[in-house]
Amino acid sequence: MELLLLLTLPIAGAAVLGVIGADRRAPEVNALFSLGTFLCACALVVRVIRHGNLLLGDEQFFIDPFNVFLVALTAFVGLTTALFSRPYMRVELEHGRLSAGRLRLYHSMYQLFMFTMLLALTTNNMGLMWVAMEGATLSTVLLVTLYRTPGSLEAGWKYFILCGVGIAQALFGTILLYVAAGKVLGAQGMTALLWTHLDAVKTQLEPTVLALAFVFLLIGYGTKVGLVPLHSWLPDAHAEGPTPISAVLSGLLLNVALYAVVRSKVLVEGSLHSELPSMMLMGFGLLSVVLASLLLWRQRDIKRLFAYSSIEHMGIATFAFGMGGPIANFAALLHMTVHSLTKSSIFFTAGHAAQKAGTQQMERIRGLITLSPTVGWGLMLGSLAILGVPPFGVFTSEFLILTTAMRTQPWATPILLAALAVAFAAIFSKVQPMVFGETTGRRLPHPPALLPVFAHLAIVLLLGLYIPPYLADWYRAAAHLIGGP
Amino acid sequence: MTPLPLYHQLLDACAALLLLLSFAMLSQRRVVTLVNLYAVQGAVLAAATLLLAWRTGEGHLYLSAALTLALKVAFLPWLLHRLIRRLEVYWDTEPLLNVSGTMIVGLVIVVFAFALAQPITRLTSTATRSAIGIAVSVVLLAFLMMITRRKAMSQVVGFLSMENGVFFGAMSASYGMPMVVELGVALDVLVAVLVMGVFFFQIRERFESLDLHHLESLKERE
Numbered sequence: 001m002e003l004l005l006l007l008t009l010p011i012a013g014a015a016v017l018g019v020i021g022a023d024r025r026a027p028e029v030n031a032l033f034s035l036g037t038f039l040c041a042c043a044l045v046v047r048v049i050r051h052g053n054l055l056l057g058d059e060q061f062f063i064d065p066f067n068v069f070l071v072a073l074t075a076f077v078g079l080t081t082a083l084f085s086r087p088y089m090r091v092e093l094e095h096g097r098l099s100a101g102r103l104r105l106y107h108s109m110y111q112l113f114m115f116t117m118l119l120a121l122t123t124n125n126m127g128l129m130w131v132a133m134e135g136a137t138l139s140t141v142l143l144v145t146l147y148r149t150p151g152s153l154e155a156g157w158k159y160f161i162l163c164g165v166g167i168a169q170a171l172f173g174t175i176l177l178y179v180a181a182g183k184v185l186g187a188q189g190m191t192a193l194l195w196t197h198l199d200a201v202k203t204q205l206e207p208t209v210l211a212l213a214f215v216f217l218l219i220g221y222g223t224k225v226g227l228v229p230l231h232s233w234l235p236d237a238h239a240e241g242p243t244p245i246s247a248v249l250s251g252l253l254l255n256v257a258l259y260a261v262v263r264s265k266v267l268v269e270g271s272l273h274s275e276l277p278s279m280m281l282m283g284f285g286l287l288s289v290v291l292a293s294l295l296l297w298r299q300r301d302i303k304r305l306f307a308y309s310s311i312e313h314m315g316i317a318t319f320a321f322g323m324g325g326p327i328a329n330f331a332a333l334l335h336m337t338v339h340s341l342t343k344s345s346i347f348f349t350a351g352h353a354a355q356k357a358g359t360q361q362m363e364r365i366r367g368l369i370t371l372s373p374t375v376g377w378g379l380m381l382g383s384l385a386i387l388g389v390p391p392f393g394v395f396t397s398e399f400l401i402l403t404t405a406m407r408t409q410p411w412a413t414p415i416l417l418a419a420l421a422v423a424f425a426a427i428f429s430k431v432q433p434m435v436f437g438e439t440t441g442r443r444l445p446h447p448p449a450l451l452p453v454f455a456h457l458a459i460v461l462l463l464g465l466y467i468p469p470y471l472a473d474w475y476r477a478a479a480h481l482i483g484g485p
Numbered sequence: 486m487t488p489l490p491l492y493h494q495l496l497d498a499c500a501a502l503l504l505l506l507s508f509a510m511l512s513q514r515r516v517v518t519l520v521n522l523y524a525v526q527g528a529v530l531a532a533a534t535l536l537l538a539w540r541t542g543e544g545h546l547y548l549s550a551a552l553t554l555a556l557k558v559a560f561l562p563w564l565l566h567r568l569i570r571r572l573e574v575y576w577d578t579e580p581l582l583n584v585s586g587t588m589i590v591g592l593v594i595v596v597f598a599f600a601l602a603q604p605i606t607r608l609t610s611t612a613t614r615s616a617i618g619i620a621v622s623v624v625l626l627a628f629l630m631m632i633t634r635r636k637a638m639s640q641v642v643g644f645l646s647m648e649n650g651v652f653f654g655a656m657s658a659s660y661g662m663p664m665v666v667e668l669g670v671a672l673d674v675l676v677a678v679l680v681m682g683v684f685f686f687q688i689r690e691r692f693e694s695l696d697l698h699h700l701e702s703l704k705e706r707e
Contacts, residue, residue, distance in 0.1 A: 125663075125665070127663060127665065127669065127670075128665065130666070131669030131670060134677075135673060135676075138673065141680055142680060142683065145684070145687060148687055148690070149691075150692070153687055153688050153691055153692075156684065160680070160681070161631070164644055164677065165628065165631065165644065168624070168644070168651055171648075172624065172651050175651065175655045175658065175659070175662065176658075178659055179608065179609055179658045179659045180608065183608060183609075192663075193666065206604075208604035209604055209605055212601070
């Protein structure tokens with residue numbers, strides 16, 4: 001019931017906003033639908049806490065500790081982003097960057113995007129997961145090009161083609177999985193793509209075909225995670241699209257894609273009994289961390305800067321999943337959570353900062369703190385949090401990952417540490433002058449909504465100091481499920 | 486050696502035709518012909534599906550063949566032709582690699598694809614397993630086409646042809662996917678083409694051309 005509402009509300013929202021999306025009160029309607037979705041997610045969480053894993057809708061949907069917190073996180077960030085986008089998009093409208101008609105497209109697609117992500121998370125069917133992931137790309141392509149500037153069109157086209165090609169590889173991987181499963185499960189029917197069934201027979205699946213399937217799935221979904229060298233769409237799409245979309249792309253879509261990769265890894269590792277999937281995840285993860293932190297130095301656009309930071313953090317999480325084992329998996333899940341919250345709050349403040357300065361070029365954004373202390377402090381605190389300064393939650397997860405790496409993969413530790421140090425220096429040296437110094441900005445016609453920023457940062461701070469017991473239980477159960485050496 | 490049964494020979498003929506069409510697309514620079522080739526590829530795919538459906542008696546394969554026919558032979562080519570007329574893009578510019586060079590790379594790719602398909606072929610027991618190598622080749626050749634072309638329209642046809650290859654792979658390895666998934670995939674392809682259509686008009690409105698070299702300004706600046 002909760003699940004049904006959770007999935008139908010965003011669709012209904014997309015339909016309603018498709019009609020009235022250009023209306024003056026559409027932003028509030030958008031926020032209201034997101035609130036409804038979030039409440040459904042809460043109800044679902046309560047039910048999982050009470051009854052444990054759920055298998056619903058003729059086994060087509062499956063809720064376990066691994067996806068329940070991601071569902072809650074997705075719905076929560078979806079709500080806060082909708083709140084943030086109310087004043088933000090109004091300012092954009094008054095600055096003449098878009099028309100009311102495009103605002104309708106924006107609101108409708110925003111809800112559709114939430115739907116596809118929630119579907120990808122809750123479905124038990126690997127095929128449906130693919131369909132939902134492709135749907136997520138399609139619903140955001142036109143959002144990236146919302147401003148119709150040459151840059152945004154280029155970003156949108158790149159996003160479309162790269163993710164389209166990537167996702168076609170993932171479809172091939174899914175088919176291979178289906179072939180291997182059909183051999184064991186016998187049925188040429190529905191069950192051979194259901195994750196729970198595949199998980200039950202994973203030790204009997206043909207290893208060579210699964211290894212091949214994993215390569216295709218990793219390339220496919222890895223493109224969406226933004227793993228280097230498949231990342232080139234990511235900074236463009238984040239920088240050129242409207243800021244609320246950058247926030248949900250970075251905070252949510254990357255997580256959902258990583259979720260798909262890890263679900264595939266669980267199956268493949270069970271069949272393969274070899275290090276191949278782990279090695280591949282570690283390799284891609286480490287490469288992403290190193291390259292992204294080096295590229296951070298060369299950024300001039302504030303949103304591109306934090307887009308590269310997202311690649312870096314997704315690399316860290318991927319690397320941790322590659323190491324496997326209870327602690328690294330736990331840390332990776334925590335990292336996904338805190339990165340999502342922190343990065344979306346940073347994009348909120350960065351968006352307002354860019355509006356005030358009238359540009360996304362960092363050298364022309366100065367003195368945020370004198371103009372608006374809340375935006376300035378929000379950006380500063382957010383940056384410190386994402387850089388892993390204690391006591392924020394990112395510190396906890398990175399600390400756990402580094403200590404595990406020292407124990408199990410000592411060769412990687414210095415590389416990781418060096419990359420983190422480089423990233424710290426790069427981001428801090430760029431954020432510091434933007435926050436302090438002489439101001440150049442202007443006042444905005446609508447006061448920015450900064451409640452989401454501080455709510456996110458407060459949760460991240462809380463997670464750094466204290467993880468609620470049920471959340472820790474989920475992380476532990478999910479970490480056990482994901483397994484590894 | 487006993488001769489293969491007729492339906493099997495027909496299926497192999499379909500597979501060979503698909504590969505041939507992929508090569509034809511790779512060498513074709515006229516955009517209208519490219520779309521026609523795509524439509525023919527769809528028709529061959531539908532014929533192969535129909536043959537399999539008749540042979541195995543699986544009901545959902547008939548449906549899938551009908552879906553292929555409606556979407557890939559009729560609707561999408563019609564839409565693409567309309568777009569071509571409205572946007573007046575008839576020729577692709579000289580590809581990044583000349584035609585004979587592309588062909589040689591294509592041949593290497595086919596050999597590689599058959600090597601890649603080996604373990605899958607060994608696993609499956611379907612009548613069509615010899616075709617899996619061809620399916621992988623079609624996917625990779627479409628990929629090559631997307632890399633070497635400059636016009637947005639040719640890239641789109643490459644993308645669609647890639648989907649054909651994946652679809653044929655599913656068909657020959659496991660007689661297709663579950664119906665829900667197949668419907669979902671078809672829906673995604675349809676929406677993808679519609680989104681691309683909107684996209685083309687946006688690109689045209691902004692640059693007055695569909696040449697992708699306009700879209701190369703977002704690079705890391707020194």
